Amino acid sequence: MPELPEVEVVRAGLAPAVTGARVLAVEVMDPRALKRHTPLGEQPGLGGHGRTLSAETGRSRASDFERRLTGQTLQAPLRRGKFMWIPLADPPGSAPVSPGAAASLAPGTAPTAGTALLAHLGMSGQLLLRATDAADDRHVRIRTWIEHPEHGELRLDFADQRLFGSLALDALTPTAPLGAIPQQAAHIARDPLDEHFDDGAFVAAIRSRGVGAKKLLLDQRLVSGVGNIYADETLWRARVHPEAPGSSLTQRRAASLLHHMREVFAQALAEGGTSFDEQYVNVNGQAGYFAHSLNAYGRGGEACPRCGGPIKRVPFGGRSSHFCPRCQRRPSAPNT
DNA sequence: TTTCGGTCCTGAAAGC
DNA sequence: TGCTTTCAGGACCGAA
Numbered sequence: 001m002p003e004l005p006e007v008e009v010v011r012a013g014l015a016p017a018v019t020g021a022r023v024l025a026v027e028v029m030d031p032r033a034l035k036r037h038t039p040l041g042e043q044p045g046l047g048g049h050g051r052t053l054s055a056e057t058g059r060s061r062a063s064d065f066e067r068r069l070t071g072q073t074l075q076a077p078l079r080r081g082k083f084m085w086i087p088l089a090d091p092p093g094s095a096p097v098s099p100g101a102a103a104s105l106a107p108g109t110a111p112t113a114g115t116a117l118l119a120h121l122g123m124s125g126q127l128l129l130r131a132t133d134a135a136d137d138r139h140v141r142i143r144t145w146i147e148h149p150e151h152g153e154l155r156l157d158f159a160d161q162r163l164f165g166s167l168a169l170d171a172l173t174p175t176a177p178l179g180a181i182p183q184q185a186a187h188i189a190r191d192p193l194d195e196h197f198d199d200g201a202f203v204a205a206i207r208s209r210g211v212g213a214k215k216l217l218l219d220q221r222l223v224s225g226v227g228n229i230y231a232d233e234t235l236w237r238a239r240v241h242p243e244a245p246g247s248s249l250t251q252r253r254a255a256s257l258l259h260h261m262r263e264v265f266a267q268a269l270a271e272g273g274t275s276f277d278e279q280y281v282n283v284n285g286q287a288g289y290f291a292h293s294l295n296a297y298g299r300g301g302e303a304c305p306r307c308g309g310p311i312k313r314v315p316f317g318g319r320s321s322h323f324c325p326r327c328q329r330r331p332s333a334p335n336t
Numbered sequence: 337t338t339t340c341g342g343t344c345c346t347g348a349a350a351g352c
Numbered sequence: 353t354g355c356t357t358t359c360a361g362g363a364c365c366g367a368a
Binding site: 032035122123124139160161162163164209210211215317318 | 341346
């Protein structure tokens with residue numbers, strides 16, 4: 001289940017092979033993997049994300065995507081949170097973009113910084129670099145043939161079993177202080193590995209909200225890149241109950257959430273990300289090792305590595321939360 | 337403005 | 353053995 005560390009591993013793995021490569025051909029094998037893609041001249045959201053695509057809409061998106069991407073030159077891939085994008089050929093007058101330079105702008109800002117190939121891996125999305133004659137992987141939805149000046153011809157396959165992910169061509173919108181970000185990712189907050197992430201604003205924001213800490217960590221408008229796995233791990237490390245209201249956290253506790261979030265991300269990155277049931281692999285199809293380092297997520301009924309008490313698994317908005325009721329006490333009274 | 341629940345989707349596992 | 357149900361999850365949308 002790709003969250004920030006997994007997407008960053010993919011981004012870093014793609015960079016050497018795609019930066020400077022030219023797109024030779026594109027084949028959309030399943031238009032449902034283009035849920036975020038809007039053909040030129042069409043209103044965003046028509047038959048949009050989260051809704052079933054009609055056959056006609058699917059064909060229209062597929063042909064537009066194939067036509068516009070073919071022949072383009074790819075730049076270095078960038079990322080914010082779980083969104084990753086590859087800017088297409090330098091638009092005239094645009095500045096170089098770095099991940100740390102990307103900043104949120106209001107949706108709807110006029111696109112003036114070119115176009116990018118945007119990717120969101122959803123739950124089971126994979127971007128796989130393959131030799132042009134390699135055997136097919138399962139669930140390949142979109143196939144791209146590229147030619148790199150040093151590495152020659154390669155295949156870049158987007159595979160996605162559960163179709164929660166998608167590719168799209170999206171307009172880049174300028175950001176302050178430098179750079180640009182795809183419009184579809186402009187509304188989300190910076191991620192905690194971003195050098196421009198505002199720790200003070202994050203702490204203030206979560207302390208002003210009455211909803212549970214886990215919901216706040218999963219809110220991509222407050223901090224991006226956190227999913228169910230790393231939310232549970234962050235809360236366990238910080239000894240915060242998933243349902244502890246943000247307003248019940250002291251300044252120090254709220255800041256410690258951020259500290260532990262960065263800690264768990266750093267460790268996951270070092271171990272190549274978290275892989276379950278082959279739902280996440282790097283660009284070479286290899287699994288990460290961080291699943292072995294999980295303390296809470298997926299360990300319902302097992303002993304807490306810290307206190308030995310049983311890890312509890314409870315329903316949480318259609319999924320599950322894992323925490324240690326002994327280490328992560330629920331606040332008994334509102335903070336005053 | 338904030339919060340909640342439904343929707344999209346596939347395949348493994350469990351239950352009957 | 354074969355069928356049905358449940359579960360996993362991120363992002364988005366509409367309703368309250």
